[in-house]
Amino acid sequence: MNAIELSNVNYSSDQFNLKNISFKVPQGFVTGFIGRNGAGKTTIIRLIMDLYQPQTGVY
Known part of the structure; x- marks a missing residue:
C-alpha cells in the first residue's frame, strides 16, 4: 500500500512549471527530496x- 502516490501530475504558475511528475512512497517509508534551488521540491510538497x-494528474 502506498502512503503517497502522484501520477502524471502537472502544475504551472506564472514563474514555474512541473510536468508529468509521478512517484510512489510506500507506507512506512521515510522519503526525502533532494534537488537544486528552484527544482520544485517545495511545490511538490504543497x-x-x-x-x-x-x-492534470492524480494524487
Missing part, C-alpha cells in the same frame, strides 16, 4: 498537502 491544485 501539492501533496493540497495547498496547490494540479492542472
Whole structure:
C-alpha cells in the first residue's frame, strides 16, 4: 500500500512549471527530496498537502 502516490501530475504558475511528475512512497517509508534551488521540491510538497491544485494528474 502506498502512503503517497502522484501520477502524471502537472502544475504551472506564472514563474514555474512541473510536468508529468509521478512517484510512489510506500507506507512506512521515510522519503526525502533532494534537488537544486528552484527544482520544485517545495511545490511538490504543497501539492501533496493540497495547498496547490494540479492542472492534470492524480494524487
